[in-house]
Amino acid sequence: MDLGWLRRRFGDRFVEDGAVAALYVRDASFMEFSRSAIGVVFPEEEEEVVELVRWAVENRTPLFPQGCATSLSGNAAATAPGLVVSFERMAKVEVDPVDGVAVVGPGVKLEELNLALARYGLFFPVDPGSVKSATVGGAIANGAGGMRGAKYGTMKDWVLGLRVVTGRGDVLRLGCRTYKCRNGYDLVRLFVGSEGTLGLITEATLKLAPVPESAAAVLAYYRDVETLVEDVVRVRASRVWPLFAEFLDAPTSALVGLEEKNALFIGVDVNAGAEEKVINKLRGLLRGEVALEAAGWEASMRLLEPRRRLFYGQIKAAGGGVLVIEDVAVPISKLPDAVRGLKAAAARHGVPLLLGGHVGDGNIHPATWYRREEGPARVENFIRDMAELVAKLGGTISAEHGIGVLKRELAKAELGEAALSYMRELKRLFDPYNVLNPGKVLPG
Structure with a gap:
């Protein structure tokens, strides 16, 4: 592995210090990994991202893209020896109030974007609970939703165009700057929610809305x-x-x-x-x-x-235990059945349960936890019952948190092998050397 090139190309923007790298190897999912990253690199331009991917291919070294690591599914964690790519310095914001778009870097925080838009009477409606720290690139990769999803939907409804670097080192310009766009297969939607496994986002063109009166x-x-x-x-x-x-x-x-x-x-x-x-x-x-x-x-x-303090309340309740925050959605008409079923499953398996979420779009976040000395068996049984319940109600096991590492097996049951085989082919097409966020989304 040629670390010398990283040192020469990025200087002090390549950090090898183990203590610093340890801060970047995990996300908010409370997953624990014994492996550590070889370092963290902070690109500032798209060309640097292209060079990083080509270096990774040549050295067969995984790249783990990261915004502010607020993911709850493990998709922003470094799960193998590799290089964390932090996009926090790619934070440009260009607003065109006439066209109603913003062209932004992946490292822009959603709250900072809305501060920049306020002077024009505009805002970006997607509003996850982590809006103060979540980045545009992370929200796109994760397919984020949030508290205004009942009216405005999720990231897939507000991303007009992307620039991405694939695992081949190619730069793709996808989508349009216009609200209407039919220029071939909709690859923008393919990348929204792809969790960094198909390409690294270097720029996004976002649709904006007027701030309600x-x-x-x-x-x-x-x-x-x-x-x-x-x-x-x-x-x-x-x-x-x-x-x-x-x-x-x-x-x-x-x-x-x-x-x-x-x-x-x-x-x-x-x-x-x-x-x-x-x-x-x-x-x-x-x-x-x-x-x-x-x-x-x-x-x-x-x-x-x-309501925005939900996550911190759940941490407090767990009292040092391993907190597991789930993310399911059902048709809105089935919400009462879902709540009753979740409470019954928790009682059946003897696990604690806290409920909160976005009932306006059918999205519930059940939270439970276990003590390390007890092990996760009862919680795992609860999650299996939860998945069966939402499937029976016509729902899904991941509404906005993504699949990451934690939900790969649940996704396997929900999607079926035929759909997964197509997804694996897409992964091989865009990332033939498996250097982009390997081990995420797709079950082994």
């Missing part, structure tokens, strides 16, 4: 989760299209500073002056106890702050 939101408490999710279905059936519909179960609510009750955060974007009318309509539809109201865009976003 205003919003109205409420926080309501419920005695049981089933009634809460049934009310979300009721709201949607009443021709109200929520901007967000988020929930926390009672134990989790207490962990993030709310009352120990099941909490529903529901908001609607509105024209200025319509806030009270919408709040009153929500009050009439919701059977829970409305505890807080928010009128206005900023106030409605602040109402969500306890």
